[in-house]
Amino acid sequence: MGMNSELELFTRYLQIEKHASSHTIENYQKDIKQLLHFMTEHGLERYSAVTYTFVRQYLTYLHKQGYAKKSIARKLSSLRTLYEFLLREKYVEENAFALAASPKTGSHLPDFLYEEELKPLFTSIDTSTPLGQRNLALLEILYATGIRVTECVTLSVRDLDPALATLYVQGKGRKERYVPVGGFAVEAVLNYMNESRPRLLDKAKNETEALFLNYRGGPLTDRGVRLILKKLVDDAALSSRMSPHVIRHTFATHLLNEGADLRAVQELLGHSHLSSTQIYTHVTKEHLKNVYTSAHPRA
Known part of the structure; x- marks a missing residue:
């Protein structure tokens, strides 16, 4: 079996087992194909031919x-996962990437928008057109819920419950959660669904239940x-x-700035681990520091 065939098996593993x-x-696939190109250049024709020394050589190449x-670090993580699969399926005898240490990336604070930066985005949208109504509904949902873009594009017309003001979301690994939706977002989505979505859907070749549609009527x-x-x-x-x-970072940061509980924000974001949510506390501490510096007479 060739390396491309094994890559296809790994892809199916990601789809079926990892969701x-x-x-x-x-x-x-991009990370693995980049490795395969490097392997070919160095005369390696099997995954099993990769050694720890070759891994170090490849990481040096990426750095250069x-x-x-x-x-x-992300590429290394992808390749570790690939080799864990290959080891499990007995295509290789060792995971050559397991001993390679990820480069220390430091703590990068997430980008977010202040409220005064966010307001012009909403007010500048022309809602007299179907695409304008869709864009407002899209922006409102993203900011109201903090959902990931992959979660957003898989939303169905049945996932919003206007009466309960909640949204059903299928997250990473097909983990399900319900998130509350604010009044502005509910109104914007209902207007879009009742007025503009049917007009966009008229252009489609196939029926779809996707909530957000492109200008041709297909799923966004x-x-x-x-x-x-x-x-x-x-x-x-x-x-x-x-x-x-x-926008997801903005959602989390604004909630914490207004005193929301960290555990609650974790649930809303769909984070499996609290450590993923804690980075936003650094942002809010920086916000508090700026407020203190600008407001305290002896700061």
């Missing part, structure tokens, strides 16, 4: 190519959401860095 999203699988420590993709947010920033004449994850 990985298409975005996650795409990143795994200018990859950030965080990117190298991760990339589509990112492009929409970029356009909203441009239309609002903002210089802020924008992505679905920035």
